[in-house]
Amino acid sequence: xxxxxxxxxxxxxxxxxxxxxxxxxxxxxxxxxxxxxxxxxxxxxxxxxxxxxxxxxxxxxxxxxxxxxxxxxxxxxxxxxxxxxxxxxxxxxxxxxxxxxxxxxxxxxxxxxxxxxxxxxxxxxxxxxxxxxxxxxxxxxxxxxxxxxxxxxxxxxxxxxxxxxxxx
Amino acid sequence: xxxxxxxxxxxxxxxxxxxxxxxxxxxxxxxxxxxxxxxxxxxxxxxxxxxxxxxxxxxxxxxxxxxxxxxxxxxxxxxxxxxxxxxxxxxxxxxxxxxxxxxxxxxxxxxxxxxxxxxxxxxxxxxxxxxxxxxxxxxxxxxxxxxxxxxxxxxxxxxxxxxxxxxxxxxxxxxxxxxxxxxxxxxxxxxxxxxxxxxxxxx
Numbered sequence: 001x002x003x004x005x006x007x008x009x010x011x012x013x014x015x016x017x018x019x020x021x022x023x024x025x026x027x028x029x030x031x032x033x034x035x036x037x038x039x040x041x042x043x044x045x046x047x048x049x050x051x052x053x054x055x056x057x058x059x060x061x062x063x064x065x066x067x068x069x070x071x072x073x074x075x076x077x078x079x080x081x082x083x084x085x086x087x088x089x090x091x092x093x094x095x096x097x098x099x100x101x102x103x104x105x106x107x108x109x110x111x112x113x114x115x116x117x118x119x120x121x122x123x124x125x126x127x128x129x130x131x132x133x134x135x136x137x138x139x140x141x142x143x144x145x146x147x148x149x150x151x152x153x154x155x156x157x158x159x160x161x162x163x164x165x166x167x168x
Numbered sequence: 169x170x171x172x173x174x175x176x177x178x179x180x181x182x183x184x185x186x187x188x189x190x191x192x193x194x195x196x197x198x199x200x201x202x203x204x205x206x207x208x209x210x211x212x213x214x215x216x217x218x219x220x221x222x223x224x225x226x227x228x229x230x231x232x233x234x235x236x237x238x239x240x241x242x243x244x245x246x247x248x249x250x251x252x253x254x255x256x257x258x259x260x261x262x263x264x265x266x267x268x269x270x271x272x273x274x275x276x277x278x279x280x281x282x283x284x285x286x287x288x289x290x291x292x293x294x295x296x297x298x299x300x301x302x303x304x305x306x307x308x309x310x311x312x313x314x315x316x317x318x319x320x321x322x323x324x325x326x327x328x329x330x331x332x333x334x335x336x337x338x339x340x341x342x343x344x345x346x347x348x349x350x351x352x353x354x355x356x357x358x359x360x361x362x363x364x365x366x367x368x369x370x371x
Contacts, residue, residue, distance in 0.1 A: 018218040018321065018328075034227035034317030037325055057217070057321070062329040072217065072328060105322040106235050109310035112322045144318030146228060161230060161314060 013148075016040070016053045019071035023052040023084050026151035033146045035101035037116035039123050039139070040147045041078060042098045043085050043132065044154035051151045054081045058115065059122035074119060078126035097127050098136045098156045098168055100147045107142065116140065136168040171214050171333045171358060179212055181370040182361070185296055186210040186337035186354060192295035193288045193352065197341055200284060201261040208340040215336050217328045220320050223336070224249055224351060227317025231255070232278060234285030235323055236306035238293070242360035246293065246306060247323050248285040249316060250350035255281050258350065273313060282311045292339075292352060300367040324355065331358055 016022050016032045024030055030053040032040045037057075044051040057072040070076035082092050102120035104113030120139045127134050136156065138145065143162040150157065158166045174182075187210050198205040215223065224231070232255040234248045250258060257267035259277045262284070270277060289306045297304040312319055327334045337354040356364060365371045 018220065020218070034315040034321065036315075036318030036322035038318075038321055057325050057328050103318070103322075105314065105319055106233070106310035106312045108308075109235060111237070111326070112235075112310075115322070115325050142312075144228075144315035146315070 016055045018055050018057050019077075020055050021052070021071050021077060021081050021084065023050065024151060025050045029148055029150055031146070031148040035145045035147065036103055036105040037101070037112055037119060039074070039099055039101040039116075039119045040145075041081060041123055041127075042147070042149040042156050043081055043095050044098070044149070044151070045085060045090055045095055046154060047090070047094065048088075049152055050085070051149050051154065052081050052085050053149055054078070056119060056123060059118045074122040074126055078123055079130060082130045082132055092130050092132045095132050096154060097132045097134045098149075098154075099123055099134065100138045100145050100156060100158050100168070102139045103144065104140070104142050105144065138166055138168050171331065171335060171361075174214065174335075174361075178365055178370050179214075181365065181368055182335065182337065183210055183212040185299065185364060185368065186212060186339060188299050189292035189296045189354065190339035190352065193292040193339070194341055196287050196291040197284070200287065201258070202264075203261070206342045208342070210337055210339045213336045213338065214333050216333050217324060217331075220317075220324050220334070222317065223320060223338075224316040225251065227315060229316040230314070231316045231319065232273065232281050233312045233314075233316075233319040234282055234289070234309040235312070235319070236286075236289050236309040238356070238360070239305045239307055240297075240303040242302060242304055242356055242363050244354070244356035244360050245323050245326075246289050247319065247353040247355070248288055248309070248350065249319065249353070250281065251316075252313075254349050258284065278311060278313060282309065285309055285311070288352060292354070296354075296364075300364055302363070302367060320353070323353075327355065327357065335361060
């Protein structure tokens with residue numbers, strides 16, 4: 001595994017930062033490095049070879065929190081990403097969703113482990129509300145992940161120090 | 169308190185608070201490794217949450233990390249991080265061996281770094297608590313050995329629930345003559361920032 005290789009300049013590679021919501025088309029690839037308790041949500045349209053990625057940090061904002069960038073919250077990011085992918089008239093159930101992340105990064109740290117778990121649960125809940133089928137996931141456990149979405153195949157490549165490369 | 173409202177003077181004061189904690193922690197570290205430990209002048213950043221994974225080398229840099237929650241009069245987090253090779257060099261220094269002797273980050277090495285991190289975090293917080301007249305204790309640090317960006321992001325997620333930015337006080341320790349570099353991040357919650365500033369007469 002060569003994680004640093006991901007950072008060689010590649011014009012086709014688009015990084016999705018925390019709170020980012022990005023739609024792209026093949027030959028572009030969407031990627032998010034070093035997910036911990038965060039969840040990367042990938043949507044893919046098999047009919048068109050287009051896809052999108054969100055980098056979600058939290059399930060929802062704290063009650064009464066001030067103005068915040070909505071993209072890092074699952075309650076905003078999931079419906080918004082689905083809206084972006086269905087603007088062309090595609091039905092949400094024709095999309096497929098894959099998710100990765102939501103790990104418990106520190107051994108024995110309960111609060112952070114809970115954030116990861118709640119992120120996964122809220123993303124799944126929001127997807128079901130939007131009727132987008134979740135077809136694959138690599139979530140939970142205790143390790144960091146870097147993910148990349150290939151837009152010609154819809155394959156999500158998940159890299160970690162612990163397990164190397166998994167393709168889902 | 170809203171982070172955008174912090175004045176230059178207040179930021180300087182917080183940086184100074186960080187320096188005092190760091191000085192104390194460096195003394196503890198130099199006693200542990202029995203050589204001089206240099207400190208870089210602590211930096212203070214008001215950092216957008218979305219930029220967090222990039223603040224310590226590359227986001228995928230393999231690091232040992234120890235995380236403690238602040239208990240007592242203020243809330244927030246402390247995160248100790250050391251890149252893999254520097255961490256191994258640090259364990260060699262602690263054993264009185266030539267840095268570079270250890271090549272595997274095994275259970276023993278991680279346990280030793282956990283021990284060092286606990287001492288550094290306690291020393292850092294004790295100095296801040298004494299200066300500000302606050303009661304502050306760390307929780308037992310929880311450890312990880314993985315990507316730097318993922319550890320930072322997990323620690324800052326809680327702040328991200330309330331705010332778009334976090335105040336991060338960063339200290340770099342360098343053991344003299346060696347490339348054993350480690351960092352300590354102090355991330356007080358926005359409310360606790362007000363508490364610290366008022367205690368040091370800078371509210």
